[in-house]
Structure formats: structure tokens, C-alpha cells
Amino acid sequence: EIVLIQSPATLSLSPGETTTLSCRASQSVSSYLAWYQQRPGQPPRLLIYAASNRAAGIPARFSGSGFGTDFTLTISSLEPEDFAVYYCQHRSNWPYTFGQGTKLEI
């Protein structure tokens, strides 16, 4: 099973700032990595798929990069609604797994 480690666990930031979240895989997942956002009391929402492709309706301030074992999610000019938990997830092979999440807080 591929393990995904996200860092940091928590980030304290302010609206308007830019931040980068990290996800590291225990072995290569090629570009088979996605990012999800989960706001309190809500289901997750797909942000990025195939490491760098924004899902439909996702603002351009969200961008993803990486290949193999190291990936990043960058959020530019944080909006109040961006304060949430972010999960990376691989689909390289079964079982698909999620990282433990990074909480973005004000």
C-alpha cells in the first residue's frame, strides 16, 4: 500500500496570502495524484487531478505540480472560503489511499 504523507499538518495564514501544501508518496505514483478540499460539515470536493489539472469550476488560484513522489498544491491569494482541510490522494494502484490532510486555518 502506498502511503502519502502531507505536510504541514496545520497552516495558520491570513486571507490574501499564498501558500504551498506538500504531499510525498512512499513510492512513485507517476502523475496519478489528486487534491481535494473539505470544508467543515461538507463532503470533499475535487480540486486537482493528474497532479496539475484543475477540475471543472475550480478557480485559477489553485494549482498543482509534481511527479513521482513529490507533489505540491499552491493556493494564491487565499480567500476566506479556502480555509479548510486539503487531502492528496493517489490512484496509481489498488488500494487507492489519501494523505492524512493539511488543515488551513486563519
Add this chain to the structure above:
Amino acid sequence: QVQLVESGGGVVQPGRSLRLSCGASGFTFSNYAMHWVRQAPGKGLEWVAVISNDGNNKNYVDPVKARFTISRDNSKNTLYLQMNSLRVEDTAVYYCAKDPRGHHTGTLDSWGQGSLVTVSS
């Protein structure tokens, strides 16, 4: 617009069974693989199972293998999760989620609101 609505959750004793349903609308259900993902209270996300669009291919994670069964009825646009021999550690919100392809890709492009299952004596 894609809509996924889970139902069937509740409180159940350890060792008992429960069946979750997920009603789908807004898309051609029979064209897409479907997934169940769960989230224990205050914890992260864990995959549970996946089924192909025609129901012929299924995968389960080890903790639920031989206890849970994923199935679908394409004539009713409904996904199911039969959960047997439930354990306290199965307590979670269970989400159904849609795959963008018929044979699962592992990308979850739409999610339901979830159904809470509590296993407790």
C-alpha cells in the same frame, strides 16, 4: 447536475448488519464506476470499495474484505454497500462518489453528503 444521496445509516450493535444506498441523478448512472469512501469522526478519508459501471469488477480495502459487499442496480440508478459483521472501528460517515469513467480511474469527481454509521453496543 450530478446528485448523489446516501441513506440507510444509523446506530447498530457490533456484529450486526446494515445496508447503505446511494441514489444517483443528473447523469447516466450506468456509464460510470462508483466508489464508497468513509471518514471516521474527526479523522481522514479512507477508501472502502469501488465497482465498475457494469458491476463486474469490484475492489475492497483489506479492513472490509469479506464483510462488506458493493453492488449496484443500474435500472434503479442506485449504488449499495452491504455491511456485515460490523465493528466499532467501522463507525464513520460513508460517502458515495462518482468516477469520471466506466472502469474506475480512482478520481472522485462528485460526492454525496454522506451517511453516518455508528457501531456501538
